[in-house]
Amino acid sequence: MAKKVMRKLGRGKGAGATQKNNQKPVNMSLNDMFERFMLYKKTEGLAKDTIESYYTTYRWFREYLGSDLERDEITLDVFRDYIDFMLNEKGISPVTANVRIRTMRTFIRYCYLENYIDFPIHERFKPLKTKQDTLESFTPQEVKKLLSLVDESTYTGFRDKVIIYILLDTLVRCRELINMKRENVDLQTGAIKLEASDTKTKKSRIVPLSARTIRVLKEYMDETEDFGSEWLLVTYEGEQMANNTIRYRLTELGEKAGLTNKRVSPHTFRHTGSLFYIMNGGDPFSLQKILGHSDMSMVRKYIQMTDDTVKRQHNTFSPLKSVFN
Incomplete structure (x- = not known):
């Protein structure tokens, strides 16, 4: 009788999976983490406009915070409150808010994978659902x-x-x-x-x-x-x-x-x-x-x-x- 082959669910090494860095956590502030993140992004050969958009999005987030955050202050509530602030106090549209949310998720995901933070916060705040409207065009x-x-x-x-x-x-x-x-x-x-x-x-x-x-x-x-x-x-x-x-x-x-x-x-x-x-x-x-x-x-x-x-x-x-x- 043929032996049954058992395979693990999910993607392993060599299949495109991203591995988390399990080294000892480094105690950095959020600003320090962002600088490390941007050094990494600049090695990806991204367009100048894309790099500038990362800096702009983070600047808006920092203006909301009013100050830097220490490692233990970086929580899910910080980002959920920021989303609420954009929508209900600044009156930013969900489409525009999603641009900022996606950028911050990319940054926080990097922080988690590099073991700068302990929890995958990025998995708990996601882009908002928006209506699929017809894109604007001229007649x-x-x-x-x-x-x-x-x-x-x-x-x-x-x-x-x-x-x-x-x-x-x-x-x-x-x-x-x-x-x-x-x-x-x-x-x-x-x-x-x-x-x-x-x-x-x-x-x-x-x-x-x-x-x-x-x-x-x-x-x-x-x-x-x-x-x-x-x-x-x-x-x-x-x-x-x-x-x-x-x-x-x-x-x-x-x-x-x-x-x-x-x-x-x-x-x-x-x-x-x-x-x-x-x-x-x-x-x-x-x-x-x-x-x-x-x-x-x-x-x-x-x-x-x-x-x-x-x-x-x-x-x-x-x-x-x-x-x-």
């Missing part, structure tokens, strides 16, 4: 209105137009946009190469350009050639544009257009372009490649449609058309 009419308010007679105005065209056509993130280099723009083939160091996934990718964007971009590149800058999008002085400058310019344009009910941001253009891509007949698999997502579930979030959009699509592609046309 074609709203995009046209934004473009109509651009003053192309000025350098900054024409640059705003170029930025909107690139955002909507290539679906890139803001960080990817400001790090585009002139040498990586190929107007002949109609594509821009995003270097691995500049993408969220740390993988290089090629984003295609439509003929309309190529024409606008060629004019802009000819106009800025004398700056001698390696960067595609530059200031008056030929310096690389800042993330905040692009966001400010788009927000200002949105206010002029009266779009007070929507956030006019690079990410809204990313959502909008993804939705338009599918509505114009694009497939989700090529969209996934353009967006640079490894998980199709993220693509699904980008192409959520409103009820009105679904209705229009159904009128165009109703299955009955195959029967009666």
Whole structure:
């Protein structure tokens, strides 16, 4: 009779399990632990924006605390009270609170695994449940209105137009946009190469350009050639544009257009372009490649449609058309 093989449940060594450090606990304050955590994070090759977001999130937490915490003061109640403070005193939305909660959970999990704290506190405070709302996007009419308010007679105005065209056509993130280099723009083939160091996934990718964007971009590149800058999008002085400058310019344009009910941001253009891509007949698999997502579930979030959009699509592609046309 064959011997029954008994296997332990769970993941063992070599199967992706994270092992807890069982050395003698080190007596450090929460600030000291965070500094150790950030030293570790910097060895992971994370983007500068990601590193800064860790510092920002911890600064908000420290402002709530008002002081440092000793090892024995780091308890579950501290984090539960912080969540209550964000929601009920600061009026922060659950979606925004979840960004902070996830970051703090990552930090506290690290502290537990390194044996800085005794208990897996991170397992007891989790992200809040939120409704799966349709991601915000513009209508074609709203995009046209934004473009109509651009003053192309000025350098900054024409640059705003170029930025909107690139955002909507290539679906890139803001960080990817400001790090585009002139040498990586190929107007002949109609594509821009995003270097691995500049993408969220740390993988290089090629984003295609439509003929309309190529024409606008060629004019802009000819106009800025004398700056001698390696960067595609530059200031008056030929310096690389800042993330905040692009966001400010788009927000200002949105206010002029009266779009007070929507956030006019690079990410809204990313959502909008993804939705338009599918509505114009694009497939989700090529969209996934353009967006640079490894998980199709993220693509699904980008192409959520409103009820009105679904209705229009159904009128165009109703299955009955195959029967009666």
